[in-house]
Amino acid sequence: MLPDGDGWVRCDARHEHWGRFGAAGLLLRSEGQVLLQRRAWWTHHGRTWGVPGGARASWESPEEAALREAVEEMRGADHLLGAVEVDRVHCDDHGGWAYWTVIADIATPFAVAARGAETAEMRWVTVADVTRLPLHPGFAASWEAVAS
Numbered sequence: 800m801l802p803d804g805d806g807w808v809r810c811d812a813r814h815e816h817w818g819r820f821g822a823a824g825l826l827l828r829s830e831g832q833v834l835l836q837r838r839a840w841w842t843h844h845g846r847t848w849g850v851p852g853g854a855r856a857s858w859e860s861p862e863e864a865a866l867r868e869a870v871e872e873m874r875g876a877d878h879l880l881g882a883v884e885v886d887r888v889h890c891d892d893h894g895g896w897a898y899w900t901v902i903a904d905i906a907t908p909f910a911v912a913a914r915g916a917e918t919a920e921m922r923w924v925t926v927a928d929v930t931r932l933p934l935h936p937g938f939a940a941s942w943e944a945v946a947s
Contacts, residue, residue, distance in 0.1 A: 802854060802855075802856035802859070802864075802867075803819070803820075803856050803857050803858075804818050804820045804821075804854035804855050804857065804859075804864075805817075805818075805819070806818070806819045806854070808895070808896050809895070809896075810893035810895045810896040811893065811894030811895045812894065814893065816893065816898075817843060817853070817854055818853070818854035818855055818896070819857075820854070820855045820856065820857050820859075821854075821855050821861075821897040821898060821899065822852055822853055822855055822897075822898050823852055823853075823855050823861040823864035823865040823868065823898065823900070823901060824849065824850035824851060824853075824865055824869075824898070824900055824901070824938075825850055825851055825852060825865040825866060825868070825869040825883075825901050826850045826900050826901065826902045826903070827850075827883065827903055827905055828903070828904050829904065829907060829908045829923070830907070830908060831925055831926055832923040832924060832925050832926065833850075833923070833926060833929065834850075834851070834908075834911065834922075834923055834924075835849065835850065835921070835922055835923075835924050835929070835932070836848065836849060836850060836851045836872060836873070836913075836921055837919045837920040837921075837922070838917065838918070838919060838935065839916060839917050839918060839919045840919070842917055844935045844937075846919070846933065847935040847936070847938075848924075848929075848932040848933060848934050849934065849935035849937070849938035850900060851872040851873060851921070852864075852865055852868045852869070852898075852900075853868040853871075853872075855899070861888050861890075861899030861901055862885055862888065862901050864899070865899065865900075865901035866883070866901070871914065872913070872914055872915060872917065872918050872921075873911045873912065873913060873914050873918065873921045874911065874913070874914045875909055875910050875911040875912060876909075876911060878909075882905055882906075883903040883904065883905050884903060884904050885901060885902070885903045886903060886904060887902050888900070888901050888902070889902065889941060889944055889945045891937065891940070891941050898937060898941075900941060902945055908923045911923075926946060929946070930942065
């Protein structure tokens with residue numbers, strides 16, 4: 800079944816967000832590092848770093864959406880579906896729209912590269928270095944909650 804969540808919506812605070820049914824991303828951890836995505840220059844909040852993710856389909860759980868989006872956005876991630884262990888899901892509820900960060904672990908970091916035009920770069924980053932990067936505003940706001 801194809802995702803049906805593409806589209807802009809306004810939350811209760813009148814901010815525009817991508818994803819008719821909300822959005823989800825994967826914060827993948829391994830050996831003191833997290834896997835981050837640098838968004839292409841032309842995307843919303845381009846050139847900023849965050850987690851691979853995107854619009855959630857009406858029929859997907861946040862975990863399903865985050866894993867699907869991660870596999871779509873990076874080469875070398877096809878094995879993720881059976882290899883990650885979900886720790887927890889953080890919900891950033893904006894009223895009428897939400898972003899779910901799926902926090903998961905994988906035993907060993909793996910080689911990864913960008914797949915598709917929306918992603919400029921994928922990189923494993925030490926937890927200590929995350930806040931030294933120009934972060935997507937939503938990811939920056941939730942970093943403390945998802946990093947602990």
